[in-house]
Amino acid sequence: MKSFSILTCILGICLITNTYSQQDPQFTQYMFNTLSVNPAYAGSRGHAVITALGRTQWVGFEGAPDTQNLSYDTPIGRSKLGLGLNLVNDKIGPSHEIYFDGNLSYTVETGEVGNLAFGLRLGGRILNIDWTKGRLVKDEALFASNINGKFLPTIGAGIYYHEPEWYIGLSVPNFIRTEHYDQKLASTTTTAVERMHFFLIAGYVFELNENIKFKPAALAKIVSGAPLSLDVSANFLFNDKFRAGVAWRWGDSISALLGFQATDSLLIGYAYDLTTSNYNVTNSGTHEVMLRYDIFKEYKYKSPRFF
Numbered sequence: 001m002k003s004f005s006i007l008t009c010i011l012g013i014c015l016i017t018n019t020y021s022q023q024d025p026q027f028t029q030y031m032f033n034t035l036s037v038n039p040a041y042a043g044s045r046g047h048a049v050i051t052a053l054g055r056t057q058w059v060g061f062e063g064a065p066d067t068q069n070l071s072y073d074t075p076i077g078r079s080k081l082g083l084g085l086n087l088v089n090d091k092i093g094p095s096h097e098i099y100f101d102g103n104l105s106y107t108v109e110t111g112e113v114g115n116l117a118f119g120l121r122l123g124g125r126i127l128n129i130d131w132t133k134g135r136l137v138k139d140e141a142l143f144a145s146n147i148n149g150k151f152l153p154t155i156g157a158g159i160y161y162h163e164p165e166w167y168i169g170l171s172v173p174n175f176i177r178t179e180h181y182d183q184k185l186a187s188t189t190t191t192a193v194e195r196m197h198f199f200l201i202a203g204y205v206f207e208l209n210e211n212i213k214f215k216p217a218a219l220a221k222i223v224s225g226a227p228l229s230l231d232v233s234a235n236f237l238f239n240d241k242f243r244a245g246v247a248w249r250w251g252d253s254i255s256a257l258l259g260f261q262a263t264d265s266l267l268i269g270y271a272y273d274l275t276t277s278n279y280n281v282t283n284s285g286t287h288e289v290m291l292r293y294d295i296f297k298e299y300k301y302k303s304p305r306f307f
Contacts, residue, residue: 048294196224
């Protein structure tokens with residue numbers, strides 16, 4: 001219970017002061033789950049896609065983040081519209097939050113191979129906090145009652161440009177500044193605020209030879225009042241079947257990534273994060289598993305797309 005008590009205390013401190021840190025769940029395999037980052041990605045693969053991802057963070061640290069993500073996106077007929085649905089289940093310490101949103105994209109052809117998409121996201125979050133989980137080091141009025149089913153609306157947008165070899169996108173998952181709490185503690189009004197996140201994502205695929213492709217990618221996350229968060233990765237695709245790579249998250253972790261194209265439709269991915277921050281003495285790393293299923297109708301790609 002010691003580690004869980006520490007985590008509960010940290011979360012409590014964040015909630016009884018203005019919260020400026022990164023608040024959205026993070027994924028190491030973001031480059032294969034772009035819809036969770038940018039709504040303009042919806043339908044960009046030209047066929048329906050189902051992606052499931054599970055992340056167990058900081059194994060051995062009781063109450064550490066535990067996140068699952070399920071998404072579906074597809075083009076709408078032969079129009080320039082794309083539709084995406086996204087569901088996230090996120091737990092950390094006494095907090096349990098469910099994210100759900102719908103994503104709509106509109107794509108404009110900018111040349112023979114270029115496509116520029118604009119995306120809109122509408123949805124919400126349901127927040128639950130059970131302060132009885134763990135032990136409180138110091139009693140505060142904030143901890144007197146639990147939070148049950150608090151609804152937080154979300155409105156986001158994004159822009160995404162892609163060609164067969166590269167892509168770049170910018171998004172804001174939520175424009176709404178939502179206050180989780182609004183009460184007085186010792187004559188001081190305290191709030192925990194959902195801060196605006198800016199996500200910049202980019203990647204390029206180099207065809208080294210007919211059997212090997214190389215894709216460096218990056219994700220920058222900017223939150224008002226918080227340090228820049230930067231993820232950089234390098235992945236190889238061998239014989240259109242096997243994927244292997246490494247990733248680095250600034251000030252947080254280094255990662256190994258593996259993937260296997262089990263069938264024309266099914267991609268299986270795994271990532272292991274080794275913590276490099278001060279938390280590395282309290283956990284044995286982070287595990288992340290991904291399944292992505294492409295639903296082909298009229299045709300199949302000659303080789304699996306690398307993004």
